[in-house]
Amino acid sequence: MMRRLLAVWHARNLEFIRDRATLIFTLLLPIGLVVGMGFVFGGPQRPLFKVGVVATQIDKQANPFLQERYVDFVPIASEAEGLPKITHQQIDLLVDLHGVPRYWVNTDAPKGYIVEKLLLAAAPGAQRQPVTGAAVRYVDWLFPGILGMNMMFSCLFGVGYVVLRYRKSGFLKRLHATPLTAFEFLTAQVLSRLCLILFVTLVLFVGVGSIIHFHSVGSVALLILIAVLGALSMIALGLTIAAGISSEELVGGILNLMTWPMMLVSGIWFSLEGSPRWVQWAAHIFPLTHLLDAARAVMLDGAGIAQIAPNLLYLAATALVFLTFGAWSFRWRVE
Amino acid sequence: MIPILEVRDLIKRYPNVNAVDGVSFSVPEGICFGLLGPNGAGKTTTIEVMEGILTPTAGQVLYRGETLGQRFREEAGILFQKTALQDFLTVRQTLTMFRGLYDRGLDVEEVIRLCALEKLAGRDNRKLSGGQQQRLLLAIALVNDPAILFLDEPTTGLDPQARRNFWELIQSIKARNKTIILTTHYMDEAELLCDDIAIMDGGHIIARGGPRQLLQEHFEEVLLELPRQDFPEAARHLSFKIIDSSDRVEIATQDVETALRTLLDAHVPLKNLRIRPPNLEDLFLELTGKELRT
Numbered sequence: 015m016m017r018r019l020l021a022v023w024h025a026r027n028l029e030f031i032r033d034r035a036t037l038i039f040t041l042l043l044p045i046g047l048v049v050g051m052g053f054v055f056g057g058p059q060r061p062l063f064k065v066g067v068v069a070t071q072i073d074k075q076a077n078p079f080l081q082e083r084y085v086d087f088v089p090i091a092s093e094a095e096g097l098p099k100i101t102h103q104q105i106d107l108l109v110d111l112h113g114v115p116r117y118w119v120n121t122d123a124p125k126g127y128i129v130e131k132l133l134l135a136a137a138p139g140a141q142r143q144p145v146t147g148a149a150v151r152y153v154d155w156l157f158p159g160i161l162g163m164n165m166m167f168s169c170l171f172g173v174g175y176v177v178l179r180y181r182k183s184g185f186l187k188r189l190h191a192t193p194l195t196a197f198e199f200l201t202a203q204v205l206s207r208l209c210l211i212l213f214v215t216l217v218l219f220v221g222v223g224s225i226i227h228f229h230s231v232g233s234v235a236l237l238i239l240i241a242v243l244g245a246l247s248m249i250a251l252g253l254t255i256a257a258g259i260s261s262e263e264l265v266g267g268i269l270n271l272m273t274w275p276m277m278l279v280s281g282i283w284f285s286l287e288g289s290p291r292w293v294q295w296a297a298h299i300f301p302l303t304h305l306l307d308a309a310r311a312v313m314l315d316g317a318g319i320a321q322i323a324p325n326l327l328y329l330a331a332t333a334l335v336f337l338t339f340g341a342w343s344f345r346w347r348v349e
Numbered sequence: 350m351i352p353i354l355e356v357r358d359l360i361k362r363y364p365n366v367n368a369v370d371g372v373s374f375s376v377p378e379g380i381c382f383g384l385l386g387p388n389g390a391g392k393t394t395t396i397e398v399m400e401g402i403l404t405p406t407a408g409q410v411l412y413r414g415e416t417l418g419q420r421f422r423e424e425a426g427i428l429f430q431k432t433a434l435q436d437f438l439t440v441r442q443t444l445t446m447f448r449g450l451y452d453r454g455l456d457v458e459e460v461i462r463l464c465a466l467e468k469l470a471g472r473d474n475r476k477l478s479g480g481q482q483q484r485l486l487l488a489i490a491l492v493n494d495p496a497i498l499f500l501d502e503p504t505t506g507l508d509p510q511a512r513r514n515f516w517e518l519i520q521s522i523k524a525r526n527k528t529i530i531l532t533t534h535y536m537d538e539a540e541l542l543c544d545d546i547a548i549m550d551g552g553h554i555i556a557r558g559g560p561r562q563l564l565q566e567h568f569e570e571v572l573l574e575l576p577r578q579d580f581p582e583a584a585r586h587l588s589f590k591i592i593d594s595s596d597r598v599e600i601a602t603q604d605v606e607t608a609l610r611t612l613l614d615a616h617v618p619l620k621n622l623r624i625r626p627p628n629l630e631d632l633f634l635e636l637t638g639k640e641l642r643t
Contacts, residue, residue, distance in 0.1 A: 021449025025435055025442065032437035183433030188489075191400060191427040192450040193419060347402070 022202035068110040079136035101147035115140035159282035169248035174256040190346035232312030243329035244305030250336030359408035370552035383543035391552040426495030451493035464488040480511030536629035570601040
């Protein structure tokens with residue numbers, strides 16, 4: 015079994031590496047995006063106050079402070095969830111209005127200083143909890159998003175279209191006439207794409223990271239684990255989509271249906287902080303959201319495995335479900 | 350002795366079409382067996398069920414007395430009518446990949462020699478001509494040193510030279526005592542290569558036997574062939590068995606001398622006359638009333 019698997023894996027790797035145009039595009043696109051977006055959105059923060067409120071939803075009647083104009087109040091589930099955001103100046107103030115009002119302010123943040131004055135005017139007895147920490151540059155926040163987006167496209171289109179092309183050209187039918195099993199074929203495709211994605215992501219992480227002076231706070235081993243599980247989940251999703259379909263238009267449509275919502279709501283370009291709860295909930299259907307949440311937690315906040323365990327479990331579970339469904343619905347030939 | 354392959358009561362139905370309708374035959378080891386018939390006769394469906402690619406609606410296929418399974422996949426070589434290969438791989442790399450899928454087989458370099466691919470071994474698959482690509486596909490089919498080799502219309506679309514080269518290759522494989530299952534609609538190909546043939550039409554086998562045996566069974570005459578324009582309508586009343594085809598008229602006779610005298614007496618010009626023995630194409634016409642390539 016291993017010999018057959020390796021034969022298909024090696025051939026697929028050769029095919030990808032020799033396709034120079036695709037290889038160069040795979041590497042250059044994310045570099046261009048990171049550099050371009052960093053340039054466009056870099057520099058000083060926008061003049062908008064953003065205050066995190068420890069609550070499931072904002073009740074403007076709960077405190078006069080919540081009725082302040084020109085302040086964007088966003089619900090935050092817990093103090094633990096809000097503290098990294100105030101530390102990295104992703105929000106300007108974190109308030110907990112249950113019982114005696116408490117608030118956390120980043121003493122290194124000028125906007126925190128101003129919005130603190132607004133709070134104390136409305137709630138004079140609020141207890142101050144100072145924190146410190148440098149602001150996360152947009153480019154640092156964007157970088158994991160771009161890496162994730164590149165992985166998503168490579169996983170979904172790279173695997174889905176390849177399997178479809180093999181099926182339409184009759185190559186799968188030819189393989190079916192050999193002792194190769196569907197499981198061996200699919201595993202070889204998954205492993206081939208996984209190796210290529212990890213390699214490309216590593217090149218981008220080191221290469222682009224050094225250009226933009228990016229420093230990951232957390233464990234590299236944990237990042238590799240996130241990348242492996244995230245890629246497996248999305249490769250399996252691509253295989254599932256292409257497993258039994260023979261129409262390029264239909265596969266293209268479904269892949270677009272998958273990728274565009276992920277592009278918009280998985281947190282590649284901007285945080286979903288402040289967006290409606292249902293949008294945040296819906297975003298967590300997508301593997302990319304969990305990949306990015308976990309990667310940013312490790313890269314920016316130095317999170318450990320316990321903190322990102324739910325994300326890792328979700329990625330592993332979806333990989334398993336998608337692969338099982340893909341193997342079950344796999345077709346060697348055009349019916 | 351157990352035949353290497355046996356087809357029992359095979360039926361394959363598609364919506365609104367009975368592609369194969371109750372076909373049974375067996376193939377002894379070491380022969381070249383031909384499935385002949387026009388496009389749509391059911392031969393590709395039959396061979397794909399025999400290859401284990403299609404599931405029959407009813408009936409079964411046995412390889413060495415067993416249902417098709419892992420042993421069959423290890424010991425069968427297959428050349429489909431149309432197969433695309435992976436892009437960007439060379440001939441040698443493609444063969445190495447396929448060799449890796451089997452437990453046993455020939456050395457890749459030996460297959461390259463056998464199929465005369467030495468000069469093409471380092472070439473990208475995409476840069477092969479039609480004939481070269483067929484040789485590569487044949488090499489892929491041989492890479493596991495198969496006991497049984499399926500060739501589905503292997504020379505369709507090749508130029509005459511490439512066809513002849515391909516026939517020589519198949520004859521050299523036959524000489525290695527392999528069993529070959531060949532489908533074709535070229536009767537000259539079947540006459541040259543096959544030891545045993547089954548002629549299919551409309552999903553049925555309409556004749557079965559060795560090419561010579563079949564011709565002897567169905568024809569006692571030779572054929573006098575004339576261009577249609579040389580054969581006057583008035584000559585149709587002559588007491589000959591006349592066979593019309595698209596551009597010519599054929600006269601079947603056991604007595605050539607008398608037939609020629611009669612034609613001369615009727616002032617039929619004999620300048621373009623050709624005398625030939627009947628072939629499988631004539632047999633097909635005789636059996637079905639249809640020409641093969643219509």
